Amino acid sequence: xxxxxxxxxxxxxxxxxxxxxxxxxxxxxxxxxxxxxxxxxxxxxxxxxxxxxxxxxxxxxxxxxxxxxxxxxxxxxxxxxxxxxxxxxxxxxxxxxxxxxxxxxxxxxxxxxxxxxxxxxxxxxxxxxxxxxxxxxxxxxxxxxxxxxxxxxxxxxxxxxxxxxxxxxxxxxxxxxxxxxxxxxxxxxxxxxxxxxxxxxxxxxxxxxxxxxxxxxxxxxxxxxxxxxxxxxxxxxxxxxxxxxxxxxxxxxxxxxxxxxxxxxxxxxxxxxxxxxxxxxxxxxxxxxxxxxxxxxxxxxxxxxxxxxxxxxxxxxxxxxxxxxxxxxxxxxxxxxxxxxxxxxxxxxxxxxxxx
DNA sequence: GCCTATGATTTGGA
DNA sequence: TCCAAATCATAGGC
Numbered sequence: 001x002x003x004x005x006x007x008x009x010x011x012x013x014x015x016x017x018x019x020x021x022x023x024x025x026x027x028x029x030x031x032x033x034x035x036x037x038x039x040x041x042x043x044x045x046x047x048x049x050x051x052x053x054x055x056x057x058x059x060x061x062x063x064x065x066x067x068x069x070x071x072x073x074x075x076x077x078x079x080x081x082x083x084x085x086x087x088x089x090x091x092x093x094x095x096x097x098x099x100x101x102x103x104x105x106x107x108x109x110x111x112x113x114x115x116x117x118x119x120x121x122x123x124x125x126x127x128x129x130x131x132x133x134x135x136x137x138x139x140x141x142x143x144x145x146x147x148x149x150x151x152x153x154x155x156x157x158x159x160x161x162x163x164x165x166x167x168x169x170x171x172x173x174x175x176x177x178x179x180x181x182x183x184x185x186x187x188x189x190x191x192x193x194x195x196x197x198x199x200x201x202x203x204x205x206x207x208x209x210x211x212x213x214x215x216x217x218x219x220x221x222x223x224x225x226x227x228x229x230x231x232x233x234x235x236x237x238x239x240x241x242x243x244x245x246x247x248x249x250x251x252x253x254x255x256x257x258x259x260x261x262x263x264x265x266x267x268x269x270x271x272x273x274x275x276x277x278x279x280x281x282x283x284x285x286x287x288x289x290x291x292x293x294x295x296x297x298x299x300x301x302x303x304x305x306x307x308x309x310x311x312x313x314x315x316x317x318x319x320x321x322x323x324x325x326x327x328x329x330x331x332x333x334x335x336x337x338x339x340x341x342x343x344x345x346x347x348x349x350x351x352x353x354x355x356x
Numbered sequence: 357g358c359c360t361a362t363g364a365t366t367t368g369g370a
Numbered sequence: 371t372c373c374a375a376a377t378c379a380t381a382g383g384c
Contacts, residue, residue, distance in 0.1 A: 113362070151379070152363080153380095153382080154362090174372095202364095203363075206364060210362070212373090213375065214361095284366070336373095359383085360382090361381080361382085362377090362379100362380085365379095366375100366377075367376080367380070369374085370371100370372090
C-alpha cells in the first residue's frame with residue numbers, strides 16, 4: 001500500500017510562489033536556466049547596447065559568457081545534487097515509515113504529509129540556490145557594465161600604426177571615415193594581446209582626438225616621437241620612391257596608374273610636393289607601402305627639416321614643428337591656398353589624376 | 357602609493 | 371555631426 005505513493009507526485013505540488021517564479025524567470029532570461037545558448041549572450045548584448053557603448057566588447061563579452069556559463073554549471077550541478085538528495089532522503093524516510101508500519105498503523109495521509117514536508121524543505125534550499133545564483137549573475141552583470149569604462153591600452157603595434165599615420169599626416173591629421181576604418185582594421189589585425197580584441201573606428205577617432213589635443217598642447221614632448229616615426233616612414237618613403245623610379249624607367253612614364261593601391265603616380269612636374277599637397281592629407285591605403293605619397297613626402301620633408309634645416313619654401317607649407325598649427329591652434333592653415341584642393345573634399349580620396 | 361600615460365566620456369561650439 | 375577641450379578613470383612604471 002505504500003508502493004502506490006509517488007515521490008514525483010508530491011514533488012509537483014509546489015505552490016506557485018511568486019518569488020520563485022521571479023527567480024526562475026530571471027535565471028531563464030539570463031540563460032542560467034533553460035537552453036544552453038542564447039539567453040546569456042542576448043542579455044550581454046542588451047547590456048552592451050543599453051550602455052551606449054559601441055558593439056565591440058569582445059573581451060568583456062567572452063569574459064562575461066565564460067563567467068556566466070561557470071555560474072550556470074554550478075547552478076545545475078547544485079540543483080541536481082539537491083534533487084538527488086531530496087529523492088534519497090524521501091526514499092529513506094519512506095523506508096523508515098514502511099518499517100514503522102509493521103509496528104503501528106500509518107495512514108497514507110501521514111506519509112504524504114511527511115513527503116511534502118521534506119520537499120518543502122528541499123525546495124526552500126533550492127530557492128536559496130536560485131537566489132544566490134541570481135545574485136551572482138547580478139554581480140557579474142554589474143561588474144560587466146562597470147567595466148565599460150575600463151581602459152585597455154592598445155597594443156604596441158596598434159599604437160605604432162596610429163602614430164605612423166598621425167605623424168605622416170601631421171599637416172592634417174584628420175583621417176577620413178575610410179581611413180579610420182582601414183586603420184581600425186589594420187590595428188585589430190595586429191592586436192596580439194587578447195583573442196578577439198579589436199579596435200573600432202570610434203576608438204580610432206578617440207585616439208586621433210586625444211593625440212591631436214595632446215600633441216598640440218605639448219609639441220616639445222612629442223618631438224622625439226615625431227622624429228622616430230618620421231625616420232621610420234622615411235625609410236618606407238625612400239623605398240617607395242626608389243621603386244617608383246624604377247617603375248617609371250621600366251614602364252612608359254606616361255602610363256597612368258589608375259590609383260590602385262601599392263603603386264602611385266609620380267607627378268612629372270618639379271613641384272611634386274605641392275601638387276600632392278592634399279589638404280586632407282591622406283590617400284591612405286592602409287598597409288600598402290607607397291600608397292601614400294603625401295605621407296611619405298611629409299615624412300621626408302620632416303626628416304630633411306630635422307637634419308638639414310629644411311625651410312618652408314617648398315610649397316610654402318610649414319611641415320613640421322608647429323606642424324601647420326596656426327596661432328589659434330588650428331591645423332587648417334598648414335596649406336597654402338594654391339595647394340589646397342578643397343577643404344570639403346573628403347580625406348582619403350585618392351587623387352590619381354594629379355599627374356595631368 | 358604616487359605619478360604619468362592614455363583611452364573614454366562629457367560638454368560646448370560651429 | 372564632428373571637433374576641441376576638459377575631465378574622468380584606469381593602466382602601468384617606479
